[in-house]
Amino acid sequence: MTDYKFTQDWFHWAPPVWEQLKPLLPSEPGGRAFLEIGSFEGRSTVWTIENMMESGDWIDCIDTWDGGEEHSNGEMDGAEGRFDHNIEAAITLSFIKEYYEPTELSRVTRHGLTREGKRVNVYKYKCRSSRYLASKLSHYFDCENLFDFIYIDGSHIARDVLTDGCMAWPLLKKGGIMVFDDYMWGEPRDILHRPKPAIDAFVNIFAEEVDMVHMGYQLIVRKK
Numbered sequence: 001m002t003d004y005k006f007t008q009d010w011f012h013w014a015p016p017v018w019e020q021l022k023p024l025l026p027s028e029p030g031g032r033a034f035l036e037i038g039s040f041e042g043r044s045t046v047w048t049i050e051n052m053m054e055s056g057d058w059i060d061c062i063d064t065w066d067g068g069e070e071h072s073n074g075e076m077d078g079a080e081g082r083f084d085h086n087i088e089a090a091i092t093l094s095f096i097k098e099y100y101e102p103t104e105l106s107r108v109t110r111h112g113l114t115r116e117g118k119r120v121n122v123y124k125y126k127c128r129s130s131r132y133l134a135s136k137l138s139h140y141f142d143c144e145n146l147f148d149f150i151y152i153d154g155s156h157i158a159r160d161v162l163t164d165g166c167m168a169w170p171l172l173k174k175g176g177i178m179v180f181d182d183y184m185w186g187e188p189r190d191i192l193h194r195p196k197p198a199i200d201a202f203v204n205i206f207a208e209e210v211d212m213v214h215m216g217y218q219l220i221v222r223k224k
C-alpha cells in the first residue's frame with residue numbers, strides 16, 4: 001500500500017511460508033490472540049493484520065524501539081513513529097487510548113477497522129520483551145495458554161532469544177504456532193550473538209511438546 005512508510009524489508013522471507021500457516025491456526029469464536037516480539041516499523045505487524053487476522057482478533061506488539069546490537073547507527077531513527085503511522089494506516093476509523101495495565105506496563109490501544117472491514121485490536125507495549133513476558137506470566141494466571149500465534153523477532157542475542165522462547169511458550173495455546181525469525185542469520189557473527197543456538201536448544205529441550213512445522217530461514221513449531 002502506498003501510504004505505508006518502510007525503510008527496511010526484513011520480512012520478505014515470511015509471507016510464502018506464513019500463508020501455509022493460516023489453516024493451522026486454531027479458530028476461536030471470541031477472537032484469536034497474536035503476539036509479536038520485535039515490531040520495528042510494523043512491516044510484519046501490518047502483514048499479519050492484513051493477511052492472517054480476522055474480525056475479533058487482537059495482537060500485542062512489543063518493542064523497545066531502541067534497536068539491538070545488529071542495528072547500525074541511524075537505523076532506528078524514527079522507527080517507532082513509522083510503526084505508529086503504519087498501524088494507523090492499516091486500521092482506519094480507529095480510536096487510540098493509552099493507559100497503564102495493572103502490570104504497570106504502558107499500553108497503547110488502537111482499535112478499529114482494517115481496509116477490508118475487519119475489526120481488530122492492536123496493543124503496543126514499549127518495553128523489553130522479558131519485562132512484558134514476566135508481567136504476563138506473573139499477573140494473570142489465565143495468561144497460560146493465551147496466544148494462538150507468537151512471532152519472536154526481537155533481540156538476536158542467543159541468550160535473549162532463548163529467554164523469549166522459554167517465557168513465551170507457556171502463553172501459547174495447545175495447537176498454537178510459534179515462529180522464530182532469523183534461524184539462519186548472522187554468519188560470521190559470534191555464535192552466541194545469533195538466534196540459531198538458542199532455537200536449537202529450545203526445540204531440543206521442549207521436544208516432547210513441539211511439532212516441527214518448518215525449518216528454513218525461519219523455524220516454526222506447533223505446540224502439541
Ligand SMILES: C[S@@+](CC[C@H](N)C(=O)[O-])C[C@H]1O[C@@H](n2cnc3c(N)ncnc32)[C@H](O)[C@@H]1O
Binds near residue numbers: 044129130
Ligand atoms: C529485526 S527488528 C524486527 C523487524 C520486524 N518484525 C519487521 O518485520 O520489520 C528487531 C526489533 O526488536 C527490537 N528489540 C531488540 N531487543 C529487544 C528486546 N530485548 N525487547 C524488545 N524489543 C527488542 C528492536 O528495537 C527492533 O525494532
